[in-house]
Amino acid sequence: AQTVTQSQPEMSVQEAETVTLSCTYDTSESDYYLFWYKQPPSRQMILVIRQEAYKQQNATENRFSVNFQKAAKSFSLKISDSQLGDAAMYFCAYRSAVTYNTDKLIFGTGTRLQVFP
């Protein structure tokens, strides 16, 4: 069974600085998707960024980028130029890409990010 591990329960960053959130996962599959979701105090789950495992290039979305290391099964999220609005819980998630297999999201335990002015 696949598992997702986020080893940092809490992180903090100064506004305008850069922070990296860690995520590792375990799977025997070769084709899958990885996601970072943001959950602000409103508790809505918002997709931040996604990565397809077959792509070697790391995904980027504006100030958000990932460092995807497939062999190491590592998927970290880098937030550049941090803003106060980035303060939230961040969840790493895994999803199989095999069509006949499950397509449920498997979430990590989350990292709470605080942003200080």
Place this chain on the structure above:
Amino acid sequence: EPEVTQTPSHQVTQMGQEVILRCVPISNHLYFYWYRQILGQKVEFLVSFYNNEISEKSEIFDDQFSVERPDGSNFTLKIRSTKLEDSAMYFCASRGLAVYNEQFFGPGTRLTVL
């Protein structure tokens, strides 16, 4: 921009009562999901639904739970006899046909069982 909606935003019920949580997925989506998040814990998969039947369910999704798409637009989660431990945030999600499509989440329903 299309979005997933959920009602109610907060439901309070007595232990043993039945509750129905409602979701309206994005209109052209075909895959539907329920997840739950107990306060302070991670988000857990409950069930996926496609073509009017359950595709997969987790161990949490026991006989007390059921899902239905009663009218082609709503997607409901019913808990027949609520327990204290059912208190959680329940999220509905939906996605389009292609396997690479992402799941879009609704804002959640906070269920409190007293």
